[in-house]
Amino acid sequence: MNFISIQSYSNYIDAHIVMGQLEEQGIVCWLKDEYTLTIDPILTNALGGIKLMVAENQVQRALDLLEAQSREVHKTQVCPKCSSFDVDMISSNRSARNWFTAISGFLLGDYAIGGKKVFHCFNCGLEWNKSPESE
Numbered sequence: 372m373n374f375i376s377i378q379s380y381s382n383y384i385d386a387h388i389v390m391g392q393l394e395e396q397g398i399v400c401w402l403k404d405e406y407t408l409t410i411d412p413i414l415t416n417a418l419g420g421i422k423l424m425v426a427e428n429q430v431q432r433a434l435d436l437l438e439a440q441s442r443e444v445h446k447t448q449v450c451p452k453c454s455s456f457d458v459d460m461i462s463s464n465r466s467a468r469n470w471f472t473a474i475s476g477f478l479l480g481d482y483a484i485g486g487k488k489v490f491h492c493f494n495c496g497l498e499w500n501k502s503p504e505s506e
């Protein structure tokens with residue numbers, strides 16, 4: 372079975388947490404260079420970190436799981452255009468382009484003001500409707 376490195380970690384604990392999460396989902400994986408790096412952390416940068424190795428035929432599923440987790444961490448969406456995580460929910464009838472609307476929205480609350488909510492990407496400026504599965 373071939374294994375492919377899908378992610379690298381400078382931290383032994385992070386690497387183990389992710390590997391454990393993937394294993395729970397039935398992904399066959401292991402950590403490359405773990406032993407070396409645990410003994411001599413100075414080598415971490417030289418070797419490019421602890422590599423998460425995943426069975427070749429499960430790589431896509433593993434990447435999907437990691438992506439789902441990072442969304443969970445960010446509690447937000449990924450921009451469908453530029454894949455930025457710098458995304459927030461705003462009212463479609465206002466845009467947060469100047470400080471006044473940003474502050475009044477913060478003080479009064481978007482939900483108090485009402486209006487339709489859309490996602491806004493602060494990286495490329497794209498706005499799109501809330502996806503049904505996030506309701």
Ligand SMILES: [Zn+2]
Nearest residue numbers: 450453492495
């Ligand atoms: Zn974007």
